[in-house]
Amino acid sequence: MAAAMVVLGPVVWRRGRARRRLDRLAPARETRAPQVAIAVLAGLAVAGLIGTWWGVAAGAAAGVGVDQVLRRQEPAAHRRERLAAVADLPLGADLLAAALRAGAPPDRAAAAVAEALPGPLGERLRRTARSLRLGAEPAEAWAHLAGIDGADRLIAAAIRSSASGGALSGALGRLADDLRADRVAAAEAAAQRGAVLIVLPLGLCFLPAFLLAGLVPVVVSVLQDVL
Missing domain, CATH: 1.20.81 (Receptor-associated Protein)
Incomplete structure (x- = not known):
């Protein structure tokens, strides 16, 4: 047993040293502490808002749901x-x-x-x-x-x-x-989508204004004549 330890000891030590060097070369793992804290706070907030015994279960479910959503998000x-x-x-x-x-x-x-x-x-x-x-x-x-x-x-x-x-x-x-x-095509497609997104709010503002200023007075006058 002692002889085996004498023979294998340096080999194990060298392998451990190589593993430690590889660990230092590897990129650092990102901690999930902020995501876990947000999930816990969300669960506590839900439980506090409900304020009953079953609010604990709802808070736990909310915390798990928030944690799952944050897991799917790509870190900044x-x-x-x-x-x-x-x-x-x-x-x-x-x-x-x-x-x-x-x-x-x-x-x-x-x-x-x-x-x-x-x-x-x-x-x-x-x-x-x-x-x-x-x-x-x-x-x-x-x-x-x-x-x-x-x-x-x-x-x-x-x-x-x-x-x-x-x-x-x-x-x-x-x-x-x-x-x-591909980058030029993606930029052109993004510009076209931007033009559509710019026109959409204008349309949403114009349609109520058209209804209030153009259609509603006509309907009101017709109803007054009829009634």
Whole structure:
């Protein structure tokens, strides 16, 4: 037993040290304390407003419902990071294509673009480059970009290129052009929706005014003549 501990002790210690280093490299988990506090306050408020014994059950149900709603909401920090990554994705694809055309391997290309693009996308590319250098499979390494709108096509192109040996730079250039075209189309659609939303309140204001100023006097005069 003592001999086994002497042999296995250093191995276990090294594995524990590696795990601690990986935990420090991993992004910090977001705490749910504010959401839980809001749910508890909502439950207490409902129970206090009802003020009876069954108000406790109603308050508990309200607290659980508020907690479920808050769970489905995207945190503001995550939303800012996702939108920043989406905004940088076309430029990132262009820079990756340029680095690959210059002869850099995928891991060095991803690392170079990560240095040139500080922010959420650069951090994800840094993790991708680190994974590729450590020998991870392409699907696992490029999965760090998952969750960014449009990045699924970049991941698929990188995986196909690693499997077939085809050039990735051309696919990335086309992807950057497609992403910019999609962004222009989305902006035009948003502008059209904005025009509709601007006209809608005007219509809601004009219709009651038309009824009061135009139709109601006519109806009143007709009723006076009839009665």
